[in-house]
Every structure is written in C-alpha cells, then in structure tokens.
Amino acid sequence: MDFKMPAETTEEIRLFKKFISTNIKPHLSQWYAQGEIPRIFFQQMGAGGWFDFKFIDGNLQKLSALRCAMIAEEMAKVSPGVAIAGLVHVHLGLIGLWLFGSNKLKEKYGLSAIKGQDLMCVGNTEAIAGSDAAGIGLQAQKTDGGWTLDGAKAYVTNGFISDWAIITAVTDPQAERKNRLSMFLVDLNSDGVSRKKLNKQVWIPSDLTRLTFDNVFVPKDYLLGEKGMGLKQVLTIFAYSRVPISALTLGTAMGAFDLAVEHARKREMFDQKMIDFQAKAFEMADFFARIEAARLAVFKACWAMDQNKNFRLESSVAKYLTVDIARSVSTWSADIFGAASVIKEHPIHKFPMDAWASSLGEGTQDVQKLVIFRELLKNYQDHS
Ligand SMILES: Cc1cc2nc3c(=O)[nH]c(=O)nc-3n(C[C@H](O)[C@H](O)[C@H](O)COP(=O)(O)OP(=O)(O)OC[C@H]3O[C@@H](n4cnc5c(N)ncnc54)[C@H](O)[C@@H]3O)c2cc1C
Numbered sequence: 001m002d003f004k005m006p007a008e009t010t011e012e013i014r015l016f017k018k019f020i021s022t023n024i025k026p027h028l029s030q031w032y033a034q035g036e037i038p039r040i041f042f043q044q045m046g047a048g049g050w051f052d053f054k055f056i057d058g059n060l061q062k063l064s065a066l067r068c069a070m071i072a073e074e075m076a077k078v079s080p081g082v083a084i085a086g087l088v089h090v091h092l093g094l095i096g097l098w099l100f101g102s103n104k105l106k107e108k109y110g111l112s113a114i115k116g117q118d119l120m121c122v123g124n125t126e127a128i129a130g131s132d133a134a135g136i137g138l139q140a141q142k143t144d145g146g147w148t149l150d151g152a153k154a155y156v157t158n159g160f161i162s163d164w165a166i167i168t169a170v171t172d173p174q175a176e177r178k179n180r181l182s183m184f185l186v187d188l189n190s191d192g193v194s195r196k197k198l199n200k201q202v203w204i205p206s207d208l209t210r211l212t213f214d215n216v217f218v219p220k221d222y223l224l225g226e227k228g229m230g231l232k233q234v235l236t237i238f239a240y241s242r243v244p245i246s247a248l249t250l251g252t253a254m255g256a257f258d259l260a261v262e263h264a265r266k267r268e269m270f271d272q273k274m275i276d277f278q279a280k281a282f283e284m285a286d287f288f289a290r291i292e293a294a295r296l297a298v299f300k301a302c303w304a305m306d307q308n309k310n311f312r313l314e315s316s317v318a319k320y321l322t323v324d325i326a327r328s329v330s331t332w333s334a335d336i337f338g339a340a341s342v343i344k345e346h347p348i349h350k351f352p353m354d355a356w357a358s359s360l361g362e363g364t365q366d367v368q369k370l371v372i373f374r375e376l377l378k379n380y381q382d383h384s
Contacts, residue, residue: 006066013070019048020078028079029345031205037085039119039161046116051090052244053098053114060098060110065302069247076251077258080354083248084361085206088157089113091241093120096166097185099240100225100233105185109164121162123153123211124234130155131367133168134177134231138213140169140184146220147171147184149213157361159209160197162188166237167213168230181230185222192216202357204350239312239371242362243301246318249358250298253291253326256351257284260333267336274336287329294321313375320368326355 023044031037045051052068054061068091075083094113097106097120112118129135138151149169156165164185171182188195192214200208225233261284264275274280301318304311330351334341341348359365 009064009067009070012067013074016048016050016071016074019044019050020074023048024075024078024082028082031082032345035205036207037082037161037205039116041082042086042089042116042119044116045086046114051086051094051114051116053090053094053110055111055114058107060106060114062095062098065243065305066299068244069298069302072244072247073251073254076248076354077255079205079350080248080252080255080358081203081206081350083251084203084245084357085158085161087241087244087248088122088206089116089120089162091244092122092237093158093162093164093166095240096120096122096183096224096233096237099236100183101185102221104221105224109185113164118164119158119162120164120166121156121158122166122234122237123156123159124168125155126152127154131364133234134180136168136170136181138167138169139173140171140182140218142171143217147218147223149184149186149216149218152210152212154210155198156209156211157203157206159188159211160195160207164188165211166224166234167211168234171227171230175228178231179228181234182227183224183230183233184218185224186213186216186218190216190218202353238362239315240305242315242319242368243298243305243311245358245362246294246298246301246315246322249319249322249326249355250291250295252351252355252358253294253322253329256326256330256333256348256355257287257291259348259351260284260336263336280336283332287325287332290325291329294318294325297321312371316363316368316371316375319362320365320372323355323359323365323368326358327352330355 052063072083072087109118113120124133126136128137140147140149165188167184167186168181170180172180193216194212196210198208264280267274297318301311301314304314334348334352337348340346
C-alpha cells in the first residue's frame with residue numbers, strides 16, 4: 001500500500017489549479033448571475049486535456065480515476081456547479097459512449113466530446129421514477145431504420161446545452177424488469193425534442209432541464225449496447241460516475257471547510273479570535289478527521305477502478321461518506337459566517353445547497369445503502 005500521490009498527478013493538479021485561476025475564477029460571478037456556463041468553458045477544458053479521456057491509436061481511452069478525482073475535487077472547491085457540468089459531460093455522457101457505443105459512434109463523436117465541442121448528458125430520471133431506475137415509462141417503438149421515442153426525462157443536468165443525450169427507454173413493456181429497457185444516443189437537435197430549463201437553487205450555474213420527446217426518430221445504429229440491457233447499462237454508468245461525483249462532493253466539503261477556517265482565524269469576538277474558542281477548534285478537528293476518512297474511501301474507489309476490480313461497493317461507500325460529511329460540514333461552515341452566509345453572492349452561500357444536490361445526483365443516500373448492502377452480502381453467501 002502506497003499513499004504517495006504519483007509525481008505526474010501532483011504536477012497535473014498544479015497545472016489544473018492554474019487553469020482554474022485563469023479560466024474559471026475570473027468568470028464565476030458572471031456565470032452565476034446568468035445561470036449558465038458558456039461553451040468556451042468546455043472547449044478550454046478540452047484543449048487543456050482535462051476531460052479524462054484520450055484518443056490513442058484510434059481508440060477512446062479513459063485516463064486514471066485518481067487524476068480525474070483530483071480534477072473534480074479542485075474544481076468543486078471553487079464551484080461545485082461548474083464542476084458538475086464538466087463531470088456530467090464526461091462521466092455520465094462520454095463514459096456511456098465509451099462503455100456501450102460502437103467503434104463507429106466512438107470515432108464519430110468521442111473526439112469531438114473530448115475537445116468539448118459536442119456536449120453530452122444522460123437522461124434516466126422521470127417524474128414517475130428516479131431511485132427505481134427500472135420504473136421509467138418513456139417508450140421506444142421499432143420503426144423503419146430505427147426507433148421513435150415518446151415521453152419525457154424530468155431532470156437532466158446539461159440538458160439545455162448538450163448536443164447528445166444518452167436516453168433510457170422501454171423497448172419491451174412485457175419483459176421482466178431487468179430486460180424492459182434499452183439505451184439510445186439521441187441527437188438533441190432532432191425534430192420533436194423540446195427542452196425546458198428548470199428554476200433550481202443548487203449547482204448553479206449548471207442547468208437542470210426537462211427533455212420531452214415527441215415522435216423522435218433515432219437511427220438503429222444509435223442503440224447503445226444491447227437491446228433489453230438498458231437498465232444494467234445505466235446502473236453501470238452510475239457506478240462509474242459515483243467515483244468522480246464523490247470527489248466532487250469531497251471538494252464541496254473542502255471548499256466550505258477552507259472558507260470557514262480562514263474566516264474563523266480572522267474574525268474577532270469577545271476579545272479573541274473565533275478560532276481560539278476551543279469549542280470551534282474541536283469542531284474543526286472533528287470535521288477534518290471525517291473529511292480525511294471520506295477522502296480515503298474516494299482514493300480506494302479510484303484504486304479499485306484503476307485496477308479493473310469490481311468497484312461497485314467502493315464507489316457507493318465513497319458517495320455515501322462524502323455526501324454525509326459534505327452536508328454537515330457545509331452547514332457548519334455557513335454558521336461560522338453568521339448572517340453573511342444567507343447573502344446569495346457570498347462565497348459560502350452555495351455550499352450547503354450544493355452538498356444537498358450531491359446527495360441526489362447518481363442516487364440518494366438510501367440508494368447507496370441498498371448497493372452497499374447488496375454488495376457486502378456477497379461476502380457472506382459463500383460461507384453460509
Ligand atoms: C440537481 C440534480 C441533478 C440531476 N441530474 C440528473 C441527470 O443528469 N440525469 C438523470 O437521469 N437524473 C438526474 N437527477 C435525478 C436524480 O438522479 C434523482 O433525483 C434521484 O435518483 C432520486 O430520484 P427521485 O428524485 O425520483 O426521488 P425518489 O426516487 O422518489 O426518492 C424519494 C425518497 O425515497 C427514498 N427511497 C427511494 N428508494 C428507497 C428504498 N428502496 N428504500 C428506502 N428509501 C428509498 C429516497 O432515498 C428519497 O429519499 C438529478 C437530480 C438533481 C436534484
């Protein structure tokens with residue numbers, strides 16, 4: 001076991017922090033005020049090689065999970081809302097293409113996505129089903145040369161700005177739950193697609209969009225993976241994306257914690273600095289210890305993914321622990337700022353809401369417990 005960060009990752013993170021200082025920080029207040037992230041952000045991320053995939057010898061290849069976790073964490077310390085937009089494009093959209101797209105689709109759209117030119121998202125959740133991913137109702141009917149989609153996806157991050165969406169749909173309503181769904185790559189500029197941006201208070205400035213499909217044609221080659229395997233496939237995408245979202249959530253916790261410690265070091269009250277009250281010092285030590293424990297869980301999940309081991313247990317443990325700490329540390333950090341924390345423009349204001357958002361994306365805490373329980377039970381089956 002080696003806890004030392006690889007030298008090349010340390011160097012890349014140093015460069016990425018520079019990228020944040022020049023390409024993200026100066027624009028944040030404008031992006032927050034407008035409630036949107038311009039395409040140039042994605043293109044600059046792509047040009048810098050920060051999208052965690054490369055095309056090597058004509059093949060789409062995923063880079064190290066540890067590197068991408070560090071990138072997600074650093075970005076989220078500054079803005080979880082910008083970090084989630086980058087993460088959804090790569091770790092829901094592009095990763096779905098990588099896992100289940102044909103070589104032809106990967107060649108056609110993968111490179112453009114890595115460059116941040118074609119943007120991607122994933123729509124599974126509907127008004128009638130979220131945690132119960134199998135319970136969706138959007139229909140795909142077989143037609144000449146492909147499929148037609150009818151229905152709506154209720155909450156799609158990046159749905160407003162994306163060019164392509166990975167969409168789950170019912171292809172065989174009579175089949176058992178695990179074989180009812182299939183997965184499609186859908187051109188969001190097709191006839192019959194409409195988008196409605198939702199008015200949310202979390203993960204600003206990313207968008208959350210309702211996508212409606214009215215008789216939308218999808219060519220047969222745009223079915224991803226196997227017909228009838230859509231449920232298994234979308235759950236696999238979520239298992240992958242739980243690792244970077246855990247890192248993003250860790251960044252949310254650290255971003256809030258750092259602001260709070262800095263403030264407590266300076267704020268005078270009752271003839272001393274706030275940090276000199278032992279009650280506050282103990283709270284900080286407690287939070288720091290819990291953040292460190294969650295960080296180890298994220299690193300272990302990255303390690304398991306990079307070793308090509310089954311990482312479902314590790315990714316749900318990491319998600320569960322990071323959300324738990326981010327929700328409590330961000331609320332505590334807001335408290336440290338007193339009344340200033342309720343002002344929308346204050347840097348601390350976004351963190352409690354963004355930690356809450358983390359608890360929903362890629363499955364709630366209850367869903368993580370279901371996965372953890374299912375996976376841990378496997379350890380007992382052989383010995384009974
Ligand atoms: C900001 C944001 C961004 C999102 N982005 C996307 C996206 O890009 N693509 C996408 O497809 N979806 C997206 N979602 C949707 C998200 O994945 C769902 O909100 C989430 O899966 C929960 O589903 P739900 O909202 O339908 O809640 P429900 O599934 O109705 O859950 C309600 C409550 O019931 C609990 N519960 C559920 N099942 C069980 C159980 N078996 N046992 C005990 N308790 C249970 C849940 O934990 C929760 O507390 C996003 C949501 C948000 C808020």
